[in-house]
Amino acid sequence: MSVQQFTPQAFHRQAHEALGDPQIRANFRRAMDGLMTKRRDVFTDWDLETLRELGANIRLRALAKLPDLLEQLETNCQTNGIRVHWAEDGEAACRIIRELCEARGAKSVIKGKSMVSEEMHLNAHLEAAGIEALESDLGEYLVQLNEQTPSHIIMPAIHLNTDEISEIMHDKTGTERTRDVDYMTAAARAQLRERFMSADVGVSGVNFAVAETGTLCLVENEGNGRMTTTVPPMHIAVTGIEKVVEHLRDVPPLYALLTRSATGQHVTTYFNMISSPRKPGEHDGPEEVHLVLVDNGRSNIYQDDELLDTLRCIRCGACMNHCPVYTRVGGHTYGTTYPGPIGKILMPHMLGLEATKDLPSASSLCGACGEVCPVKIPIPDLLVRLRKEAVGEGRGNVPGAGVKRNRKEVAAWKSWQWLATHPAAWRGSTAVAGKLRGLAPSRVGPWTEYRSAPKLAKTSLHALVKAHRRAKDEGGES
Amino acid sequence: MTPVKLYPAKPDKVYVFGTCLIDLFYPEAGLDAIRLLEREGIEVIFPDDQTCCGQPAYTSGYHDEARAVAEAQLSLFPEPWPIIVPSGSCGGMMRTHYPQLFAGTPREAEAREVASRIYELTEFLVHVCHVRLEDKGRTEKVAMHTSCSARREMGLAETGPALLAQLGGVELVEQARAAECCGFGGTFAVRHPEVSAAMVEDKTLAIEAAGAEHFVTSDCGCLMNIGGRFEHQKKSLGGEHIASYLWRRTS
Numbered sequence A: 001m002s003v004q005q006f007t008p009q010a011f012h013r014q015a016h017e018a019l020g021d022p023q024i025r026a027n028f029r030r031a032m033d034g035l036m037t038k039r040r041d042v043f044t045d046w047d048l049e050t051l052r053e054l055g056a057n058i059r060l061r062a063l064a065k066l067p068d069l070l071e072q073l074e075t076n077c078q079t080n081g082i083r084v085h086w087a088e089d090g091e092a093a094c095r096i097i098r099e100l101c102e103a104r105g106a107k108s109v110i111k112g113k114s115m116v117s118e119e120m121h122l123n124a125h126l127e128a129a130g131i132e133a134l135e136s137d138l139g140e141y142l143v144q145l146n147e148q149t150p151s152h153i154i155m156p157a158i159h160l161n162t163d164e165i166s167e168i169m170h171d172k173t174g175t176e177r178t179r180d181v182d183y184m185t186a187a188a189r190a191q192l193r194e195r196f197m198s199a200d201v202g203v204s205g206v207n208f209a210v211a212e213t214g215t216l217c218l219v220e221n222e223g224n225g226r227m228t229t230t231v232p233p234m235h236i237a238v239t240g241i242e243k244v245v246e247h248l249r250d251v252p253p254l255y256a257l258l259t260r261s262a263t264g265q266h267v268t269t270y271f272n273m274i275s276s277p278r279k280p281g282e283h284d285g286p287e288e289v290h291l292v293l294v295d296n297g298r299s300n301i302y303q304d305d306e307l308l309d310t311l312r313c314i315r316c317g318a319c320m321n322h323c324p325v326y327t328r329v330g331g332h333t334y335g336t337t338y339p340g341p342i343g344k345i346l347m348p349h350m351l352g353l354e355a356t357k358d359l360p361s362a363s364s365l366c367g368a369c370g371e372v373c374p375v376k377i378p379i380p381d382l383l384v385r386l387r388k389e390a391v392g393e394g395r396g397n398v399p400g401a402g403v404k405r406n407r408k409e410v411a412a413w414k415s416w417q418w419l420a421t422h423p424a425a426w427r428g429s430t431a432v433a434g435k436l437r438g439l440a441p442s443r444v445g446p447w448t449e450y451r452s453a454p455k456l457a458k459t460s461l462h463a464l465v466k467a468h469r470r471a472k473d474e475g476g477e478s
Numbered sequence B: 001m002t003p004v005k006l007y008p009a010k011p012d013k014v015y016v017f018g019t020c021l022i023d024l025f026y027p028e029a030g031l032d033a034i035r036l037l038e039r040e041g042i043e044v045i046f047p048d049d050q051t052c053c054g055q056p057a058y059t060s061g062y063h064d065e066a067r068a069v070a071e072a073q074l075s076l077f078p079e080p081w082p083i084i085v086p087s088g089s090c091g092g093m094m095r096t097h098y099p100q101l102f103a104g105t106p107r108e109a110e111a112r113e114v115a116s117r118i119y120e121l122t123e124f125l126v127h128v129c130h131v132r133l134e135d136k137g138r139t140e141k142v143a144m145h146t147s148c149s150a151r152r153e154m155g156l157a158e159t160g161p162a163l164l165a166q167l168g169g170v171e172l173v174e175q176a177r178a179a180e181c182c183g184f185g186g187t188f189a190v191r192h193p194e195v196s197a198a199m200v201e202d203k204t205l206a207i208e209a210a211g212a213e214h215f216v217t218s219d220c221g222c223l224m225n226i227g228g229r230f231e232h233q234k235k236s237l238g239g240e241h242i243a244s245y246l247w248r249r250t251s
Helices: A008-019 A022-042 A048-064 A066-080 A090-103 A115-119 A122-128 A138-145 A162-173 A181-198 A224-230 A248-263 A298-302 A307-312 A324-329 A340-351 A368-372 A379-391 A407-420 A423-435 A461-473 B020-024 B027-039 B055-060 B063-074 B088-101 B108-116 B121-128 B148-153 B159-165 B193-209 B220-232 B242-250
Strands: A082-087 A108-111 A132-135 A201-204 A208-210 A215-220 A234-240 A270-274 A288-294 B013-016 B043-045 B083-085 B118-120 B140-145 B170-173 B214-217 B238-241
Touching: A008 A022, A008 A324, A008 B193, A022 A248, A022 A324, A048 A066, A048 A248, A048 A307, A066 A082, A066 A288, A082 A090, A090 A122, A090 A201, A090 A234, A090 A288, A108 A122, A108 A181, A108 A224, A115 A122, A115 A234, A122 A132, A132 A138, A138 A162, A138 A181, A162 A181, A181 A224, A201 A224, A208 A248, A215 A224, A215 A234, A215 A248, A224 A234, A224 A270, A298 A307, A298 A340, A307 A340, A307 A379, A324 A340, A324 B193, A340 A368, A340 A379, A368 A379, A368 B148, A379 B055, A407 A423, A407 B055, A407 B063, A423 A461, A423 B020, A461 B020, A461 B027, B013 B027, B020 B027, B020 B220, B027 B043, B027 B121, B027 B238, B027 B242, B055 B063, B055 B088, B063 B088, B063 B108, B083 B088, B083 B121, B088 B108, B088 B118, B088 B148, B108 B118, B118 B121, B121 B159, B121 B242, B140 B159, B140 B193, B159 B170, B159 B214, B159 B242, B193 B220, B214 B220, B214 B242, B220 B238, B238 B242
Parallel strands: A082 A288, A108 A132, A108 A201, A201 A234, A234 A288, B013 B043, B013 B083, B083 B118, B140 B170, B140 B214, B214 B238
Antiparallel strands: A208 A215, A215 A270
């Protein structure tokens, strides 16, 4: 299956195309406005700042103990009968899952929603091995039918409106063209139900992996997560190594933050806690449960005290919902598995700063993302840090560090530095600039395609203050 | 969110850090800020050797260059007087990022001390001066755009509107999505001009739709962006820095 191609290298072109597409812009604006309102309304009965502080501390504590907690998670999962596998990168994780499928002679996989599986391109890998992978989250299902990738980490098909969804379903599954959402949902449900019953393997993600109990928590609304993890004879859970939390009691605050921040819900329709395969005498549940823990650059992020904060993320998507850039260009424009603010601080670690060089700069540093982040990730600070890595001398541990460093820009900043550290020269040049302002260009690059050029003042503030002082000394007001 | 700040009593003297955008493009706004402070009976010291807070280099990732420029500003405020900055963006840089920028350097303690004396102009007028304004201007509908730095980095969403609310002739109208960024973002507007343009387009439309006849902002970056967009479209709706607006209507 060919998937519609977006790449981070083509960010500018993709942004240009998205900005020129009124349908895309309207779909995102409407959806993001709705999500922001829902989040705001659902937190009214909570002391949000206290809860965010708690969430941040739970995540920081888990990260501080990460190596130990991962070992504890492994031990407790194994004790519970869940087999644990470690994957250094996405490719290794794909191989592990494929081999588990092949060992059972599996031909079809049903998937619950998992961004890590997107990150490692699991579907393509399985298909190449002759194993069909079908998405069962409704949004993921639609995106897969339409041969696209998710445009949002929580709402994968948020870029599509009702008419577009109707058209896709009509085209690919033969349903009637309609605006009746219930009809379309029921049709998808019926199509998927068949597949749940016949799938050989279920693959899901994990929201929280509890170290002290060896429990995998899965948050969802459609019941597809429960079907995926209980109906097929084998369940493979796949997740990033940062998703571990220490205690079971750490889960409720994070869950409260996650559902409220993501979709403005008090609780989700389903909250699954998976702690073992089917036990003797039980009537349902998979015979085998596996957990694949994926590193894929995360332990490299972990080495850096500042960048480490990236790993606090609980994947709620609130940063994208509130991002003025994401709202305008949509998720596909980023060309990366994770779009929006979290994508801009996470993807450079996975793809390198060369491929993602336009992402950290694609922010006005307005701070809306950091303001809503349920675990208080200082996203704007991390964007600045990555900008610094990109233009630095290449000694940082982010892959591709130094890739944007060029002599012209360095020289420009050095000149600026010289001027701004030589006050007399600064005053002299602002005075000259004021005198020569008539020569200033009325067009300055792309700025003036949309705005008038800023006008240099005839007299600088330094000079105005001087005159003001003189006037005061003479007893008058200036 | 900035933690609750304990504000001092009104001092006899303050420093003003005018910012480079004001110095070059909007000097009147800087002078009006000084006039507003002087009218409160405060002596204003304007260190002549000030240039730029260093923010453009800082947000672009050139931290050595930013530190060198910031370091040149640190020595300008030797006395323990408050430092008033008529910009949330430069104020946020000096209050929040100076301590980060100098962490682990010999001047860290000094940077922290200077940071602790930074006040954004409207914050200082409201919380320290407890200013009382008497409006002499005509009746008009005004929209306020609080910069993202003032709103989020410094936690000052309320001080600008609070000052405008004291002006009897001003009807403060709220534009849709008032908290959303105007799209300036310093080098962002240059590196991602189309996205920035889409943002300022929406901001100007929202200000117009709110019925505003005029807009004010506490940051010259936003002013250059939003005002530049209105001017480019030859709209009569203009804007100015809040310092100039307050001075103009009350002097």
